[in-house]
Amino acid sequence: MTWHAALHHCQQNGLPHVLATQVSALGSTPREPGARMVITPDSVIDTLGGGTFEWQTIETARRHLAGGHTGFHLEAFSLGGRSGQCCGGFVNVMLEVFPGARTHLAVFGAGHVGQAIMALSHPLPWHRHWFDSRPESLASVEPAPRLATHRLNDPAAAVRSLPSDCHVLVLTHSHDEDYALVNALCERDDLGSIGLIGSQSKWHSFKRRLQRAGNSEAALERVRCPIGTLGQGKLQDKTPYSIALSTVAELLTLADAPASLADHRGLESAALKPLFDDFKELDIP
Incomplete structure (x- = not known):
């Protein structure tokens, strides 16, 4: 060479x-x-x-x-x-x-929003880790630089495998899967950020369950839900592309500054x- x-x-x-x-x-x-x-x-x-x-x-x-x-x-x-x-x-x-590449992004979920996030983040110099529990969801994903795909079998084990300072987005097809992932993510205090797709009412419901499970307020405060709002409240355009676009823009502000x-x-x-x-x-x- x-x-x-x-x-x-x-x-x-x-x-x-x-x-x-x-x-x-x-x-x-x-x-x-x-x-x-x-x-x-x-x-x-x-x-x-x-x-x-x-x-x-x-x-x-x-x-x-x-x-x-x-x-x-x-x-x-x-x-x-x-x-x-x-x-x-x-x-x-x-x-x-x-x-x-110093920034790592883990995306849990290969639905419409997950696919759009991966397409938009492709040109960025990030290491990307893409998880989904449905075998067919990632079967057609073509190999790409700095991209690793994983079958999500055990949410807790998958979370443990993430590198320190990794930025994480949870947007699976299942609320139960989302909850299991967020519950495991709250146990780690070395991640760059944690984002959960959904409404404020979804987060209020999750938060009550997470509190009952013994998660601290400090851990819960690290979770962003909804994602992609840049602290400005609700998104008016809720199409997958718009959510993905605003989420990637939000991640750019959260990732380590050069x-x-x-x-x-x-x-x-x-x-x-x-x-x-x-x-x-x-x-x-």
Whole structure:
């Protein structure tokens, strides 16, 4: 696999990765500027020339991934000093660190609203988990990046399988199934959000049952019902597409906000200055 194919695969599937690009070369170096490689937590695709210099690049890239240091990082290598190689040249490598898809969405229910939510969220860089207890409901779903489908057999077990910070929507075909899921979801305090489709009267009925089951007020306050109102009361248009559209918009406000724009506006001039200073100080024929 080439770095082009690896980059496309990682971007399409929301996988954490680093694109390493050699941006400068002075003297004798293994590769010329423009050489690239893709580094993930457990694989390396393509090469910048091999040797200790490349190993150090990989180690640095994985350290940035593990530490959540997203964005651009400029690394300098003297091929004879820091890298312990005998080329005697000097290179700078730009590391572009992509954390992968950080938002997880679990949708319980593959009815009209569930289908519309999945269609609308498809272009978003979210990992999506889609559950339904009816075997025919998900049988025709085509494979898609960052999408996993599951047969819902045990609501409690399904809820336990969700990752931390996951945003959850409950909109199955059965009120009993909805209740069992919400009851299990209330036991977790590490989820991003919990949404339940239905009216305010449905929620009042569920809330009384959930209170009798021993759920705390703090847990019940984490449940949004109705969904897709953005805190503005009832939706006037209750078609599946409208509910789905407003629900996805609501989720966008609830999902983790991206890093500040300052983190994604390139390198500060102070980071570039050493690059030019190093070149002026080197005396390489």
